[in-house]
Amino acid sequence: MNNDEVDRISSLPDDALTHILSKLCTKEAVQTCVLSKRWKYTWASVPILNIKQMDFLIDDCCEEQDNNVIIGDYSGDRNEALRMSGARFDRFITGVLVKRARTCLDRVLCVRQFESDEPYASIGWLDGVALFMPLMIHMVITNGTGNSLDMPELVFTCASLQYLSISLITKVKTIIRSVSINLPYLTFLELTGVELHDDFAQNLFMGCPSLDRMKLSSCDLHFFTISSEVLKELTLTNCCLHEHMQISCPDLVSLSMVIYLKRGGISLNNMPSLVNAVIKLCQYLGDDVPVLNLFGGLSNTAKLEICLDTPMLKEQLEKDIPNCRNFDNLKKLVVGGKWNMSYDFYLITCLLKHSPNLKELGLMLDESLCLMQKPQQEVSGDVVFQHEYLETVKMYDLYGTVGELSMELVTAMMKTLDSYVKKIGNCVIF
Amino acid sequence: MADNGGKKITLKSSDGEEFEVPEVVAMESQTIRHVIEDVCAKNSIPLLNVNSKILSKVIEYCKKHVAAAEAAASKASTEEGTAAAASVTKPSDEDLKTWDAEFVKVDKGTLFNLILAANYLHIPGLLDLTCQAAADMIKGKSAKEIRKFFNLKNCISPEEEEEIRRENQWAFEEEKRTRAFDAYA
Numbered sequence: 001m002n003n004d005e006v007d008r009i010s011s012l013p014d015d016a017l018t019h020i021l022s023k024l025c026t027k028e029a030v031q032t033c034v035l036s037k038r039w040k041y042t043w044a045s046v047p048i049l050n051i052k053q054m055d056f057l058i059d060d061c062c063e064e065q066d067n068n069v070i071i072g073d074y075s076g077d078r079n080e081a082l083r084m085s086g087a088r089f090d091r092f093i094t095g096v097l098v099k100r101a102r103t104c105l106d107r108v109l110c111v112r113q114f115e116s117d118e119p120y121a122s123i124g125w126l127d128g129v130a131l132f133m134p135l136m137i138h139m140v141i142t143n144g145t146g147n148s149l150d151m152p153e154l155v156f157t158c159a160s161l162q163y164l165s166i167s168l169i170t171k172v173k174t175i176i177r178s179v180s181i182n183l184p185y186l187t188f189l190e191l192t193g194v195e196l197h198d199d200f201a202q203n204l205f206m207g208c209p210s211l212d213r214m215k216l217s218s219c220d221l222h223f224f225t226i227s228s229e230v231l232k233e234l235t236l237t238n239c240c241l242h243e244h245m246q247i248s249c250p251d252l253v254s255l256s257m258v259i260y261l262k263r264g265g266i267s268l269n270n271m272p273s274l275v276n277a278v279i280k281l282c283q284y285l286g287d288d289v290p291v292l293n294l295f296g297g298l299s300n301t302a303k304l305e306i307c308l309d310t311p312m313l314k315e316q317l318e319k320d321i322p323n324c325r326n327f328d329n330l331k332k333l334v335v336g337g338k339w340n341m342s343y344d345f346y347l348i349t350c351l352l353k354h355s356p357n358l359k360e361l362g363l364m365l366d367e368s369l370c371l372m373q374k375p376q377q378e379v380s381g382d383v384v385f386q387h388e389y390l391e392t393v394k395m396y397d398l399y400g401t402v403g404e405l406s407m408e409l410v411t412a413m414m415k416t417l418d419s420y421v422k423k424i425g426n427c428v429i430f
Numbered sequence: 431m432a433d434n435g436g437k438k439i440t441l442k443s444s445d446g447e448e449f450e451v452p453e454v455v456a457m458e459s460q461t462i463r464h465v466i467e468d469v470c471a472k473n474s475i476p477l478l479n480v481n482s483k484i485l486s487k488v489i490e491y492c493k494k495h496v497a498a499a500e501a502a503a504s505k506a507s508t509e510e511g512t513a514a515a516a517s518v519t520k521p522s523d524e525d526l527k528t529w530d531a532e533f534v535k536v537d538k539g540t541l542f543n544l545i546l547a548a549n550y551l552h553i554p555g556l557l558d559l560t561c562q563a564a565a566d567m568i569k570g571k572s573a574k575e576i577r578k579f580f581n582l583k584n585c586i587s588p589e590e591e592e593e594i595r596r597e598n599q600w601a602f603e604e605e606k607r608t609r610a611f612d613a614y615a
Contacts, residue, residue: 008542009564009580016549019557023565030601034573034594037585056603088603095600 010038014045022048026096027055044101049129051096052111056088057081079115086114090125097128104160105134113142121145126152133160143170156207157182168193173220176200181207190215198223198243205231221245232273240284241266244291255279265290265316268297275302275329282309292316295324302329307364307398308337314347321350330355336364336398342412343370349420352387359391363413366398370409391425393417402430439466440474441489447482448474451489458492460552479550484543491533491556498526534563538580 009017021029021043029043058081089112108129114121121143129137131154143149149168155161156179164186168174170193178199186208196216201223205211213233222242226234231249235256244264247255251273258280259266266281268274277298283290294317298304304327308314314337333355335341335348341363352358395413397404410429417424437453441462456475457463465475477485501522534541541560548557568576573591576582586594595602 006539007581007583008539010582012542012545013549016545016557016561019549020545020561020564020568023562024569027601028569030598031573032568032576033598033601034586034591035576036582039582040594091600091603095598099598 017042018045021046025050047106049108053085053089053113056085082115093125105132107136108134109138111140114145116144118145121149127154130154130158136163138165140167148172149174153179161186163188165190183208187212192217195220261290263288265292267293271297277301278305280307292320295320299325303332305334311339324354327355332360334362338366340370342416345416353385362394364396364398387421389423394428396430442476443482443485444478445481455492455496480547484547
């Protein structure tokens, strides 16, 4: 008997069939309801929602060619096509939420895009999704309308959630106001493109007692403290700080910050568990002089990278040096910034002084700045401190271009290093 | 793979064939793992729902994945989890993916039997892999094409089908568009 001639798929048990359907996007899964009696309701138990606006786009370039030639009827008006696909998305997700079985969801993935000529951006269906108690929600919403997005609130009290990622790509950042937050099992939170105020931050850490990892990208932060007993990993990427921020997380193992300081600075308090830290600070032009209290919180790190966008930031960080205790665990240090490092090695010298066990030093150099001033001022004869031994020294171009560093600069840096380091194992130039 | 005299166990297929495998390979199946750990099995475990052809494929999968995991673990420990380790394990991840892709290139009947076996023996990786392969066969096909491909017994009439489409109109909107074109063509 030929294996291929029998209807084997319909005789699979329900859970196997729903498992197969869970690998399809929800639109295709639902559309199996017409295949036969067996398939009429199978889609309704699939515990996954995978609904992207693109699924509903009828694009005249990529329409399936069955037997008919299907010509798109939108005459190249892409905005119109997107708007209609958005409307289809909304009707579809509403239909699914009404018709699906009353069983819990596992994973939810939704991608929705609002065009500039749409009057408002509304994602009310998110409340409906939250009612199905999913374990994971991942949403990407593009809001081109110019109006702020209305953020439904039930998701913040969805007690089943373990993983929540909301990306809002918007002209006007969405403010997530003080909402009641109760997510007892949430271990991962990612927010992109939002504006957060202090009330939200406080509610967040109180309401998420299991929060392990948090990522904020392209956010405007108007809050004063990040304080959590349980947080292990904190990533702030391209965020703008509008207030002086105190970070106090005794369990934090990994910290990564790429931050624009608009007002105020940063204090790292009470971070005994911190092992890896990447701190890149940029500054908005202005009168504000940010206070940087970083070294107190970095003393147990094994890997540290500091990058400062302006000489003023470097000066501010140097003011923090008295708070330096020994970095006994520090094995790898990378320092970069926009100042003449061959001439002004003070910050790095201080760090070397406090890092007796350092193996690798990386320097991220701005070629143009380093050679601008008069070439190496003779290092003062009374150099008090010399670091014993560095296994490796690496030199990078600050902007990441490989092969950019001139021989002139490398020579100048090597000469400086010679004064402050007794012995260097090997030197790698990128 | 280190076959260093680790404990072996015998799996017996529904059609009576016996397969001797290292215990760690057999334990890729959560079902078998429970039998070994909780029930304290004797040396031979009968699997009444899996025939020899499918069982040998399942064992092949489990052997490969146990070996890959062991290789990755030993590399990670020697490289101290540095960046070097990350770039070394990536190629073997790719190799495993390629192997998996080849593994599911089987006729539909075998594929569905593998799904049933992975389900019954509770082998999550294999269930995922085989269900994905089945889903890939459904993707992009119209209802008509799916029915043909899987030889579905079509127990609904065109009127019933029309009824279901109407009930779930929100799911078939662009197809309606397509049909509108049929009218013009």
